[in-house]
Amino acid sequence: MKKNISHRSDCPISSALDFFGDKWSLLIIRDIMFFGERTFKNFSDESEGISSSRLSERLTRLESLDIITKKRHPTNKKVYLYNLTQKGVDLFPIIAEYVLWSDKYLDTHISPQSKAFAKQLKGSKEETIKYMAKQFNKK
Amino acid sequence: MKKNISHRSDCPISSALDFFGDKWSLLIIRDIMFFGERTFKNFSDESEGISSSRLSERLTRLESLDIITKKRHPTNKKVYLYNLTQKGVDLFPIIAEYVLWSDKYLDTHISPQSKAFAKQLKGSKEETIKYMAKQFNKK
């Protein structure tokens, strides 16, 4: 079930932004990336105060774009689990570069854990990304 | 002259998005990255149909964030030239990752030049980015 997205041009950067260049999509992906499989409530609690209406809309959209998947919780019938597809996992390098840029230029208001992660990235970017992706690839 | 930007959290990703995570900023940076110093009209013509009001606003904002600079044209008094600061040049790796992701997943509607650039990036990412940054660093 693909969503028809209007593309401003045939530029890869603008097209990518047309996909997930909004205020929240990359943060949703970040949440799954760092914490693994998430529920609706997880996102509500952990993201930077996204409203439930917006969250609902973004999750639907990201799913229709094949960036995340939605499945039922194995035992709890009222809970759904959101996870990344390979297409979503392949956004890690983008996220990593955001982290590195912010580490360099927004140093003052970045959390210690984030700085630690940036340090790890600076040490071995490829390795770190590969390692983080591994948990998703083995499914 | 720094602008006070409200940060949703101390996460480097969300903070970066608070800076330039809108629909246009990264495309403005892309334009300078690939074509060099630009005028207001250049952006109007080359970007994906950004309105002049929006363009004006983004340029002012990016300048206040120290990501781009604005200076007068050496001979033409009515023209202003926009260029990247080091902080702006350091966004190249992010842009490069967007290109690579789109090359992989949005293949069908990506221009031949973009594909060629993606190919070059796949061959030697570091080198390519360094090479592209060089023209800005030598100022």
Place this chain on the structure above:
DNA sequence: TATATTTACTTCCGAAACGAAAGTAATAAT
């Protein structure tokens, strides 16, 4: 030199996107 054009904007306004709050329906816990 007078007029037209270009450039870099700003202003205005209707449309779209957004956020906060409240509501709902199903399930689970007490």
Place this chain on the structure above:
DNA sequence: ATTATTACTTTCGTTTCGGAAGTAAATATA
């Protein structure tokens, strides 16, 4: 049996956005 939780949806006022038109200064043209 009642309360709480989860995953939403709906509503509505606010913010952001895009398109068109307007402006002022500088430049090009007749």
